[in-house]
Amino acid sequence: MKNTKTIKVDYLARVEGEGALFIKIKDNELQDCKLKIFEPPRFFEAFLQGRHFTEAPDITARICGICPIAYIMSSIHAMERILGIEVGGQLRELRRLIYCGEWIESHVLHVFMLHAPDFLGYQDAIQLAGDKPELVKMALRLKKAGNELVRLLGGREIHPINNKVGGFYKVPEKQDFAPLLEELKWAKDASIEAVKVANSLECPDFDQDYEFIALHHPDEYPFNEGRLISNTGLDIDIQDYEDHFEEIHVEHSNALHSIHIEHGNYFVGPLARYNLNYNQLSELTKQVAVDIGYDRIVTNPFQSIVVRSLETVYAIDEAIRIIENYEKPEKPAVDYDIKPGIGWGCTEAPRGILYHRYEIDEKGTIKTAKIVPPTAQNQSRIEEDLSNFIPKYMDLSDEDLTWKCEQAVRNYDPCISCATHFLKLDIERE
Amino acid sequence: MSNTKPKLAVWKFASCDGCQLSLLDCEDELLAVAEAVQIAYFPEATREVVEGPYDVSFVEGSVTTPHDEERIKEIREMSGIVITLGACATSGGIQALRNFADVNEFTNIVYAHPEYISTLDTSHPISDYINVDFELRGCPIDKYQLLEVVISLLAGKRPAIPTHSVCMDCKLKLNTCVLVAGNEPCLGPVTQAGCGALCPSYNRGCYGCFGPQDSANTDSMTEVWRHLGVSDDTILQTFRGFNGFIEPFKGASERLEEHKNH
Numbered sequence: 154m155k156n157t158k159t160i161k162v163d164y165l166a167r168v169e170g171e172g173a174l175f176i177k178i179k180d181n182e183l184q185d186c187k188l189k190i191f192e193p194p195r196f197f198e199a200f201l202q203g204r205h206f207t208e209a210p211d212i213t214a215r216i217c218g219i220c221p222i223a224y225i226m227s228s229i230h231a232m233e234r235i236l237g238i239e240v241g242g243q244l245r246e247l248r249r250l251i252y253c254g255e256w257i258e259s260h261v262l263h264v265f266m267l268h269a270p271d272f273l274g275y276q277d278a279i280q281l282a283g284d285k286p287e288l289v290k291m292a293l294r295l296k297k298a299g300n301e302l303v304r305l306l307g308g309r310e311i312h313p314i315n316n317k318v319g320g321f322y323k324v325p326e327k328q329d330f331a332p333l334l335e336e337l338k339w340a341k342d343a344s345i346e347a348v349k350v351a352n353s354l355e356c357p358d359f360d361q362d363y364e365f366i367a368l369h370h371p372d373e374y375p376f377n378e379g380r381l382i383s384n385t386g387l388d389i390d391i392q393d394y395e396d397h398f399e400e401i402h403v404e405h406s407n408a409l410h411s412i413h414i415e416h417g418n419y420f421v422g423p424l425a426r427y428n429l430n431y432n433q434l435s436e437l438t439k440q441v442a443v444d445i446g447y448d449r450i451v452t453n454p455f456q457s458i459v460v461r462s463l464e465t466v467y468a469i470d471e472a473i474r475i476i477e478n479y480e481k482p483e484k485p486a487v488d489y490d491i492k493p494g495i496g497w498g499c500t501e502a503p504r505g506i507l508y509h510r511y512e513i514d515e516k517g518t519i520k521t522a523k524i525v526p527p528t529a530q531n532q533s534r535i536e537e538d539l540s541n542f543i544p545k546y547m548d549l550s551d552e553d554l555t556w557k558c559e560q561a562v563r564n565y566d567p568c569i570s571c572a573t574h575f576l577k578l579d580i581e582r583e
Numbered sequence: 584m585s586n587t588k589p590k591l592a593v594w595k596f597a598s599c600d601g602c603q604l605s606l607l608d609c610e611d612e613l614l615a616v617a618e619a620v621q622i623a624y625f626p627e628a629t630r631e632v633v634e635g636p637y638d639v640s641f642v643e644g645s646v647t648t649p650h651d652e653e654r655i656k657e658i659r660e661m662s663g664i665v666i667t668l669g670a671c672a673t674s675g676g677i678q679a680l681r682n683f684a685d686v687n688e689f690t691n692i693v694y695a696h697p698e699y700i701s702t703l704d705t706s707h708p709i710s711d712y713i714n715v716d717f718e719l720r721g722c723p724i725d726k727y728q729l730l731e732v733v734i735s736l737l738a739g740k741r742p743a744i745p746t747h748s749v750c751m752d753c754k755l756k757l758n759t760c761v762l763v764a765g766n767e768p769c770l771g772p773v774t775q776a777g778c779g780a781l782c783p784s785y786n787r788g789c790y791g792c793f794g795p796q797d798s799a800n801t802d803s804m805t806e807v808w809r810h811l812g813v814s815d816d817t818i819l820q821t822f823r824g825f826n827g828f829i830e831p832f833k834g835a836s837e838r839l840e841e842h843k844n845h
Contacts, residue, residue: 166630170600193597193647194702199689200680204820211790215677215825218601218723266607266628277629279617289614297610308781310608311601311723312792315785322785402696409694485786559630568600 158551165559167267167277170568174558175405176539181547186539187405188532188562201522206232206491206513207318213509213524214312217568219262222255222303223502225316226377227509227524231498232318234392235513236489243482244320245377246475251306251316252376252500253472257299257340258310259503260423260465263566264351265292268458271560272354288350291343295465298340301333302472320486330476337473344466345441351462352445356455357557359542363452363534364416365425368501374433374467375426377500382429384450385416391499394508400525411530418533421505422565423460424451435474438467454538454564461566491517502527504566528567535565589638589736592624594658596644596651597678597706601723602669603627603643609726616730619737635661639736642715645671645678645706652703652712659713666732667709670722670825674794677722679706679828683836708829717742722792722825725777745776748796749789752780761788768813768821773799773831794826801835815839 158178165172171192177185197216201209209228214221226248233240240248265288266278275281282289300310305325307313315322366387368379381397382388389397400409413419427434428450434442442448442463451460491513498509505527512520542561546554593603607613607628623633640662646652659665667673675682681689686704690697709715719732719742728744735742749771753760761767761783769788771780777793795801801822808818822836 164626166626167628171595193651194690194693195597195647195678196681196686196689196693197677199692200677200684202692205817208820212677215599215601215722218599218604221601262607276631277622279614279622279629280631282614282617286614293610293613300608300610308785309723309778311604314782314787317787322782322787402694404696556630 165562167270167559167563172567174539174562176543176558178543178547183540183543183547186536186543188536188539189405190532198522198524201511201519204519206235206511206517206519209509209511209519209522210316210318211312211314216524216526218311219259219568220255220502220504220507221312222252222307222316223500223507225313226252226500227498227507228511229316229318229498230377230500231496231509231511232513233496234498235494235496235511236318236492238319238487238489240320240487243480244324244486246479247306247321247324248316249373249376250472250475251303251313253468253475254299254302254306256468256503257465257472258296258303259299259566260461260468261292261296261299261347263503263563264347264458264461264465265289265296267566268560268563269351269354271556271563272356272458291346295340295343295347298333298336298469301336305329305333317486319489320484322485324482324485326481327479330479334473334476337469337476341437341466341469341473344462344469348441348445348459348462348466351459352447354458356453357542358453359455359545360452361454361538361541363424364413364419365428366413366419366421366506366530367425367429368499368506369429370433372433374430374435374471375501381499381506383413383419384428387413391508392497394497394499394525395510395523398525398530400529409525409529410533411525412533418537419530420454420534421527421530422457423464423503423505424454424457425505426501427451427460427464434463434467435470437470438463441466454561457564457566491515504528504568505530526568528565531565531567535562535567538564588619588621590623590633590636591620592635592637592640592658592662593622593627594624594640594642594644595627596642596655596672596709597647598644598669598671598676600627600643602672602721603641605668605724605726605729606641609730612730616733620733636663637661638663640665641668642666642672642709643668645675645708646712647678647703647706648701649703650701655709655712664716664736665709665713666717666719667715668719668729669724670720670792670794671706672709673718673720674826674829675706675708677825677827680823681706682828683823706828719744720775720793721777725779728777746797747776748772748799749774749776749778749780749783749793752776753783756780756784758783761786762807762811766811768808768811768817770804770821772807773801773804790821791824791826791832794829795832799831801831802838805835805839815843819843
């Protein structure tokens with residue numbers, strides 16, 4: 154079949170985890186496009202059954218080394234809903250603070266180490282550092298500030314150990330934040346520079362009609378709490394998530410595709426959060442957004458790199474606010490009695506909403522667990538992006554088309570380790 | 584090793600990506616490392632692929648699929664030195680909990696079409712398939728231990744990684760003992776150091792991220808915990824954690840299971 158063409162990327166780089174892309178083109182028409190997730194299954198939902206509910210944060214953290222706080226916090230909130238406890242005041246603020254740290258380290262890692270090289274034509278950030286050492290050094294220092302924040306509150310950057318159901322094992326003294334606060338003040342200015350750099354990158358013209366879904370809270374940009382809303386009128390409590398979304402198991406993926414029932418695929422992550430929660434951003438972040446003309450709905454996924462940078466400004470600004478107002482709480486955690494029930498947790502991982510549901514018995518043993526990670530929710534939407542994107546760039550060489558497709562996938566900062574429960578690229582032309 | 588830069592490859596098996604991320608988390612040292620070694624294969628960080636053979640391969644993750652059983656052997660063949668990174672690669676990881684259960688049941692719980700899933704019944708450490716030159720412990724690994732490994736490779740020496748217990752680090756930090764003074768079940772006495780006695784420093788018991796220490800007396804640990812009033816079920820689950828499939832943690836949990844069934 155001389156008109157059939159297959160281009161292969163067996164292992165998509167600069168994403169977290171193992172995935173591939175299969176694209177088949179016949180007579181210059183796109184025939185098939187599949188995002189394959191071959192990251193081996195690890196069966197977290199199965200082996201959580203029979204474990205004690207207090208173990209869920211530490212165990213589910215191990216789903217992802219890049220966003221453990223998201224797993225820790227979604228599971229903790231689900232358990233607290235079962236137990237009927239609310240964690241407020243400074244403990245609630247500290248939970249926002251550690252989430253700020255995770256957004257900073259994860260966003261800066263993606264913007265500069267994983268995504269920017271695509272826009273600038275480098276294979277990786279190390280190559281980029283050869284030409285622009287100061288930029289990469291700035292990015293590394295920014296990333297480190299986020300990691301330092303997670304380390305200070307959580308004990309270590311990856312799989313932190315200090316969060317628990319009810320609060321924390323140990324809370325810091327006010328003066329513990331002093332050196333970090335100085336670094337965050339540097340980071341605030343650096344992150345505004347980073348927004349300008351991201352905004353200077355050339356993006357393909359590719360505005361799409363999306364259903365954006367994110368948490369929404371009237372008083373704050375969402376990390377841990379809020380209702381699930383969309384730009385198409387969805388507005389639900391997280392406990393109703395499974396009435397509105399279903400997971401479909403498709404053959405080419407070890408991750409389950411999520412679908413908004415009667416609506417189809419949808420978009421979670423920075424673009425969704427930003428478009429649905431612009432008013433909740435800090436004054437500084439809005440000013441930076443206005444300065445670059447981003448006080449608007451953003452529907453070009455390639456511009457997610459700018460939005461991710463704006464969210465980094467927000468996370469740093471919010472972290473400074475929390476630290477400056479911090480007063481050490483009397484107790485590191487609130488007390489509770491174990492009781493059986495079902496609970497739901499949904500928090501905003503750097504890549505988008507992460508849903509957990511648990512059922513526990515009277516002894517606190519987990520009977521069932523369900524986890525829906527952000528990349529699984531985006532997977533179907535990524536495939537549609539590619540289906541819309543490839544026909545516009547059919548004239549590119551296989552090599553250039555492959556790279557552009559990879560870049561389009563990386564718009565979503567996919568985390569395949571999370572989704573498996575991802576990328577090899579085959580382009581087949583006929 | 585020759586005068587040219589050593590070629591480094593980073594491979595991933597079943598894992599969370601956290602251990603290889605530790606290399607990117609060396610923010611102050613990353614560019615220096617990239618100058619000292621040739622990063623020849625590291626898909627999490629670069630789309631460039633330099634063909635093997637490789638001087639050094641870092642392997643993250645455990646073997647859980649028929650395809651990976653073959654892949655790890657190919658990696659051994661094209662690598663001078665193989666170093667495993669972290670609990671998954673060294674002990675099978677948290678996903679080795681399936682080794683104590685029926686994997687078909689697990690697949691049915693998670694997936695609507697189990698027939699689409701290709702997986703082994705078990706999750707095994709890399710050393711169950713190939714000779715491994717050095718194993719770096721931890722869930723996750725400690726980035727400074729990783730740097731020690733890189734520096735040692737460049738210097739041609741064996742990495743100086745301590746093998747004493749978490750307990751000893753705790754004493755050095757002058758922590759109050761969470762087990763003796765706080766009645767907290769703590770795996771510190773039987774777990775290898777590497778985290779800096781992190782959990783006890785945060786007023787909680789160690790849960791064994793760095794795996795068993797050389798001369799761990801797990802049965803004695805069980806008795807101490809029983810004495811504290813900890814239930815056998817809880818002790819069993821604690822040994823059966825992120826390093827649950829490596830001896831002597833494995834044996835300790837199996838003996839508790841036998842005891843329960845008699």
